[in-house]
Amino acid sequence: MPEEKLIPQRLGYVVLDVTDLDDAVTRWTKYAMLEVSERTEDVIHLRGGTDHHWIVLHRTEGEAGIRKLAFEVVEPGDLDRYRDRLTAEGVEVTDHEGEWTGPAIRFRDPNGYLVELFTGMGNMGVPPTKPWINPSAMLHAVVAVADLEKSFDFYGRVLGMLESDRVLERTIFLRAANQFHHSLVIGAGRGEPPLLDHVAFHFDGIDDLMRVRQNFIENDQPFSRDLLRHPTSGSMGFYAKGLPGPSTVEFCIEHGKITDPDHRPRSMARARWASNVWLPPVDLNA
Missing domain, CATH: 3.10.180.10 (2,3-Dihydroxybiphenyl 1,2-Dioxygenase, domain 1)
Known part of the structure; x- marks a missing residue:
């Protein structure tokens, strides 16, 4: 069987x-x-x-x-x-x-x-009332691992998460049953575990994303990386500092889902555009 x-x-x-x-x-x-x-x-x-x-x-x-x-x-x-x-x-x-x-x-x-x-996350019954803009979903966490393939074997073979894409020898994107491109990212070379690189929240549209971004600007809070678009999930967003434990949070929109049961993960080169398709493919100042 x-x-x-x-x-x-x-x-x-x-x-x-x-x-x-x-x-x-x-x-x-x-x-x-x-x-x-x-x-x-x-x-x-x-x-x-x-x-x-x-x-x-x-x-x-x-x-x-x-x-x-x-x-x-x-x-x-x-x-x-x-x-x-x-x-x-x-x-x-x-x-x-x-x-x-x-x-x-x-x-x-x-x-x-x-x-x-x-099982069974408790439900509050009504959406939050105090924040100015409500994120629509908690998307993923990114953690550092000591051995990329050993960790992939555990989360893939043992826990059943599915590989969506990877950056060769560096990062593997794993999805869950909700089909978002990734719910967990395991990464080598990010530091010694245990280390939470960042968590990500999803917003409904670009105006909500820009309002959240402007809130950081108005309060002189630093960005880790400003506006970018990922080639893997297709999401657009920014990374902000100023939130202790972890020190970085990603805010994004348009995070893609994988619905094709025959999806073939891509093995992406460790290039400038592997994290942001808006970057030039080479350093134009070199």
Whole structure:
């Protein structure tokens, strides 16, 4: 009998450790356009759509950075199937009741990242009311890995995520069941893991994107990279600094989906245009 196909539904949320919780929540609400859905003394849940949370901030006395990646599964029975598969791979799996979600399992990936698979994200019932512009989706996270192919084997063969494209010897774009070009990006040469390079939020149209960008400009907040278009997903957007843990957030529109079951991933050269098709193909000043 062929092995049953398993694939996560989407990136559900990311948990971050921050050293200054008050400053972090101010920045994530003022600039990233998220709304507080739940707050305790040491933990703040932030949402974009009607999901209870996309980003969770934890106060830490230690080092700031990523604490957990969480993916929603397609159906509750997938947790049992994933548990069996992970256990067969020698991965230690623990069960959890979930935090504002249904049941969940947790485990470590080959780089030591804590990963959660969960069911039933809590729904707030109404869209956020406080942010000026609401992002329409939490798209993806980009993390550094020590061994690109070993990590690809884990997220592809074991967790079932599908390769969309890659930049040779550097980056692999992985999609989930929601078909967005990528829900997770694993990258070599970005630094030592654990390292969250950035998270990405999607907006409905160019006016919303420009309003968010203008908010950074009006408040003298720096960009990591200004307007660009990616050749992989086709998305247009910008990367902004000023948001602690991670230090960079991508805001974009027009992020493509892959609906063709016979999609063939592209292996892209490490060239100037591999991240931005608007760049000249060569350095014109050289």
